[in-house]
Amino acid sequence: MNGKERIARAMRFELPDRVPVMCQLTLGHYFLNLKDRLKPHEIWFSSEGFAEALLALRERYGFDGILINIPGRDPAWREQVRAIEETPRGEVITFRDGLRALVPWDDNALLEPDDPAAAPAPDFMDFDPDRDFERIDAWPRYTWGIYHTPHLTGKEPGLLFHPPDYFFNTLDLVLAAVGETVSVHGEVFSPFTHLMELFGYQNALMLLVMDPGRAAAILERLVEASVGWGKAQAGRGVDAVLISSAFAGGGFISPEMYARFVVPYERQVVDAIHADYPQMPVYTHTCGRLGDRLELMIESHTQGVDTLDPPPLGNTELADAKARIGDRLFIKGNLNSVALLTDTREQVEARARAALAAGKPGGGYILSSACSVAPRVEPWKMRLLVELAEEDGRYDNERGAS
Numbered sequence: 190m191n192g193k194e195r196i197a198r199a200m201r202f203e204l205p206d207r208v209p210v211m212c213q214l215t216l217g218h219y220f221l222n223l224k225d226r227l228k229p230h231e232i233w234f235s236s237e238g239f240a241e242a243l244l245a246l247r248e249r250y251g252f253d254g255i256l257i258n259i260p261g262r263d264p265a266w267r268e269q270v271r272a273i274e275e276t277p278r279g280e281v282i283t284f285r286d287g288l289r290a291l292v293p294w295d296d297n298a299l300l301e302p303d304d305p306a307a308a309p310a311p312d313f314m315d316f317d318p319d320r321d322f323e324r325i326d327a328w329p330r331y332t333w334g335i336y337h338t339p340h341l342t343g344k345e346p347g348l349l350f351h352p353p354d355y356f357f358n359t360l361d362l363v364l365a366a367v368g369e370t371v372s373v374h375g376e377v378f379s380p381f382t383h384l385m386e387l388f389g390y391q392n393a394l395m396l397l398v399m400d401p402g403r404a405a406a407i408l409e410r411l412v413e414a415s416v417g418w419g420k421a422q423a424g425r426g427v428d429a430v431l432i433s434s435a436f437a438g439g440g441f442i443s444p445e446m447y448a449r450f451v452v453p454y455e456r457q458v459v460d461a462i463h464a465d466y467p468q469m470p471v472y473t474h475t476c477g478r479l480g481d482r483l484e485l486m487i488e489s490h491t492q493g494v495d496t497l498d499p500p501p502l503g504n505t506e507l508a509d510a511k512a513r514i515g516d517r518l519f520i521k522g523n524l525n526s527v528a529l530l531t532d533t534r535e536q537v538e539a540r541a542r543a544a545l546a547a548g549k550p551g552g553g554y555i556l557s558s559a560c561s562v563a564p565r566v567e568p569w570k571m572r573l574l575v576e577l578a579e580e581d582g583r584y585d586n587e588r589g590a591s
Contacts, residue, residue, distance in 0.1 A: 190205055190206040191253075191369070191370045191371070192209065192211075192252070192253030192254055192370060192371045192372055193253075193254075193367075193369055193370055193371055193372045193373075193428060195207070195209040195253045195372075196209045196211060196253050196254050196372035196428070196429075196555060197372065197428065198552070199519060199552060199553060199554060199555050200429065200470045200472075200492065200493060200519050200553075200555075201470075202516070202519065202551070202552050202553045203552060204552045204584040205552070205584060206583065206584060206585060207578050207579060207582040207583045207584060207585075208545055208548065208549050208554055208555070208556050208578050208582030208584075209253040209254065209372075209555050209556070209578070210251070210252055210253055210555070210556045210557065210574050210575050210578050211252050211253050211254035211255075211256070211372070211521065211555055211556075211557055212250075212252060212557045212558045212561075212562050212571060212574070213256045213258065213474075213495075213557070213558070213560075213561045213562065214246060214561060214562045215296075215297075215561045215562060215563060215564050216232065216233065216259075216296070216297050216298075217293070217294075217295035217296045217297070217563075217564030218246075218561075218562050218563065218564045218565075218566065219232050219239075219242040219243075219246065220232060220292075220293075220294060220295055220296075220564070221294070221295050221564050221565065222246060222249075222568060223241075223242050223245060223246070224294075226241075226245075227241060227242060228280065229279065229280055229292045229293070229294060229298075230273060230280050230282055230292045230298075233292050233297075233298045234262055234266050234267075234282070234298075235262055235266070236261040236262045236264070236355070236358035236359040236362065237358075237362065239259065239262075239359050240358075240359045240362035240363050240366070243255050243257065243359075243363055244363060244366050244367070247371065249568065249571075249572075250568065250571040250572055250574075250575065251572060251575040252371075252571075252575070253371065253372060253555075254371060254372035254373065254374060254428075254555075255363060255367070255371055255372070255373050255374065256374045256376060256431060257359055257360055257363060257373065257374065257375055257376065257427075258376045258431075258433070259359075259376075260352065260356040260357075260359065260360075260418075261355050261356050261357055261358030261359040261360065261361075262355060262358065262359075263353070263355045264355060264358070269284050269285050269286070270282060270283070270284055270285070271283045271284060271285050278291060278293060278294075279291050279292050279293035279294045279296075280292040280294075281301070282298075288300070289301040295564040295565065296564065310331070310387065310388050310389045310392065311387070311388065313388040313392045313393065313395065313396045314396070314399065314400060314403075316388075316403070316407065318403075318406045318407045318409070318410045322348050322410055331386055331387045348410065348411070348413060348414045349414055349417065349418070350413055350414060350417040351417060351421075352417065352418055352421050356418075356421070357421070357425055360373070360375065360422065360425055360426075360427065361425070364425075364426050364427075372428045372429065373426075373427050373428050374427055374428060374429045374430065374431050375419070375422030375423070375425075375427040375429075375430050375431070376430070376431045376432075376433050376474075377415045377418045377419040377422070377430060377431070377432055377433065377458070378415060378432075378433050379415060379432045379433060379434035379437070379451070379454070379455050379458065379473075380408045380409075380411035380412050380414075380415055380454040380455065380457075380458070381408065381434055381436065381437050381450060381451045381454065381455070382433055382434055382435060382436060382437075383411040383414060383415065384396075384404070384407060384408055384411060384450075385436050387407075387411075390436065390441075394441065394442070397442070397446060397450055401449070401450075404450060405449075405450070408450060408454045409454070411454070412454050412457045412458060412461075415432070415458045416457070416458055416461040416462070419432075419458060419461070419462045419471075420461065420462055420465055420466070423462055423465070423466040423469045424465070424466070427469075428470070429469065429470040429471070429472065430462060430469060430470070430471045430472075431471075431472055431473070431474055431495060432455055432458060432459070432471065432472070432473045432474065432491065433474045434451065434455060434473050434474060434475045435474060435475060435476045436476075437451045437475050438475050438476050438477030438478050438479055438482075438498075438503070439477055439478030439479065439480070439481060439482070439504065440476075440477040440478055441477070444481050444482050444485060447482050447485055448485055448488075451489070452485055452486075452488050452489045455473065455489040455491065456488065456489045456490050458471075459471045459489060459490040459491055460490055463490075470492050470493065471490075471491060471492055472491055472492050472493030472494065472495055472518075472519070472521070473486060473489065473491040473493070473494055473495065474495040474496055475494070475495075475496060476496050476498060476503075476560050477498055477502065477503055478498070478503050478504045478505075479494070479496075479497060479498070479503060479504070479505050479510075480503070480504040480505040480509075481504075483505070483510060483513055483514050483518075484513065484514065486514075486518065487514060487517055487518060491518065492518060492519065493518050493519035493520065493521060494510075494514070494518050494519075494520055494521070494522075495521045495522055495557070496521075496522045496523075496559045496560050497510055497520055497521075497522045497523045497559060498522075498523075498525075498526075498559040498560065499523055499524075499525055499559065502525060502526070502527060502559065502560075503559065505523075506547075507520070507523040507543075507544055507547040507548055508547040510523075511547060511548060511550070511554075515551065515553055515554075516551070516553075518553075519553040519554065519555065520548060520553060520554050520555070521554075521555040521557045522555075522557045522558065522559045522560075523544050523547075523548065523557075523559055524540055524541065524544055524556070524557065524558045524559055524574075525540065525558075525559060526558045526559050526560045526561065526562065526563060527563070528540065529558060529562065529563065529566045529570055530563055530565060530566055532570070534573070537570050537573055537574075538573070538577060541556065541573070541574055541577045541578075541581075542577060542581050544556060545577065545578065545581045545582045546581070549581075549582055549584075552584070556574060556577075556578055556582065
């Protein structure tokens with residue numbers, strides 16, 4: 190059984206030959222572990238570079254799936270570059286329009302904080318959803334946060350309802366390379382994540398309290414952007430769509446706020462994708478403390494939960510989550526991502542075997558780090574997860590496996 194089949198069965202609560210393994214890797218992890226063949230800026234700004242990075246580490250680690258978590262790049266981006274300088278902090282990219290970006294050697298790219306093009310976020314108490322989305326290009330930080338690339342070719346103002354063709358470049362390259370052997374997942378930001386990126390985290394949280402009606406109206410508009418990119422990826426051939434809702438855990442908002450500002454808008458995204466692609470698995474990535482909102486997540490119509498951080502990062506034990514939602518949502522994750530940085534082989538084995546013991550029964554589990562694999566996690570730990578799944582995660586003797 191190959192990775193594509195293995196993950197498809199897990200998402201359908203059917204039994205594969207073994208528990209599948211699929212971790213999301215940070216961009217810094219790609220940078221550090223592929224520095225002998227790719228520069229960080231080639232991975233960040235180039236569709237071809239990112240596709241090569243995704244494919245190379247998937248093969249090296251033996252994962253059953255790949256998450257494409259940033260869209261393809263405009264192939265003309267290099268024409269807009271004035272200079273690329275290597276510094277101790279990373280690569281500094283200066284564009285012809287004056288925008289300057291830093292690509293650290295081990296972390297996500299960002300706008301230089303002293304860059305005049307790094308305009309402030311809009312005033313959250315004066316933002317009119319019927320008017321101001323047509324001026325969205327006035328806030329480069331928002332475009333940077335959502336699409337991970339600055340304005341290089343003059344995107345039309347307003348929300349991005351219809352992704353440009355180049356957005357599919359990385360996806361097309363990966364799909365062509367893996368064929369029917371590996372599960373390929375696309376990603377969209379949830380409306381709530383868009384809200385956080387648009388105004389900044391502190392201001393967005395203040396908006397929820399100070400003017401919840403305005404927040405709801407803005408979220409309603411943001412649904413359209415999430416739906417547009419989600420449907421586009423589903424139509425292009427991904428095997429699943431992940432809704433990235435990282436900031437909706439207990440460290441940011443209460444269950445009551447989650448029910449009001451997250452559930453109804455993510456439900457619209459899921460339902461819209463399923464209206465056109467009823468068989469497309471859609472699942473949700475949320476970091477941190479989820480123990481008080483697992484059942485609420487079901488109300489968003491999502492089909493799975495990704496991360497499920499264990500204590501102390503989160504507050505959910507895998508066995509408890511399995512008992513509460515394991516027959517309604519598939520589960521991906523629960524390995525302590527921070528501990529992976531320093532764990533010995535014995536500790537990695539113990540954590541992974543415990544996760545397999547709790548998650549494996551009845552299917553519906555994908556072994557994974559709870560959140561993204563940190564840049565400096567040693568590659569042998571990733572390969573070990575697959576080895577342990579082969580040893581302790583097999584369903585060969587259970588009804589339904591093939």
